[in-house]
Amino acid sequence: AQSVSQHNHHVILSEAASLELGCNYSYGGTVNLFWYVQYPGQHLQLLLKYFSGDPLVKGIKGFEAEFIKSKFSFNLRKPSVQWSDTAEYFCAVNAGAGSYQLTFGKGTKLSVIP
């Protein structure tokens, strides 16, 4: 079974700082990878996803993520955060074709200080 590790439980940044949230998964085969965001009091929404092709994927609101197969990683990045990025971020993995399960990491709470 696949598992997902998110290294940081809580990250605090000042506005305009750069962001990188770590995500590692454990599964040896083909994977589909997702980052979801949950703003305070709201439900989850998709930030970006990787299925195949260019390992650098761009999502909404200036976020991007890089899939590094050799490191089993899918880190999320943003060059300059805003106060409105304050939210909880979840990495999720699906073990490729034929698998209908989605496994989430425990989440990273991001607090951006104005």
Added chain:
Amino acid sequence: EAQVTQNPRYLITVTGKKLTVTCSQNMNHEYMSWYRQDPGLGLRQIYYSMNVEVTDKGDVPEGYKVSRKEKRNFPLILESPSPNQTSLYFCASSLSTLAGVLNEQFFGPGTRLTVL
């Protein structure tokens, strides 16, 4: 408006009293799923359904039941709730999987359940 709806949004109940949380989507999605979210544990998948009458267990299915008699509805049933099922529950739906590829999921607003 395309959406996933859940009812009720908030529920306080007592141990052993059967309850059902409804989930409905209006996007004609084949795939639907239930998750629970607990502090420090993230989201964990309870059950999922690939299509009508096709369901399977996720990571934490114990104490829950589901059914998928219609494409748009996917109710979550707790036959005998216990305090350890106190949690925030999310329903989600997704477009049909192409060659078994799980697509982006659209989440409902959540149901906060407290079992006393």
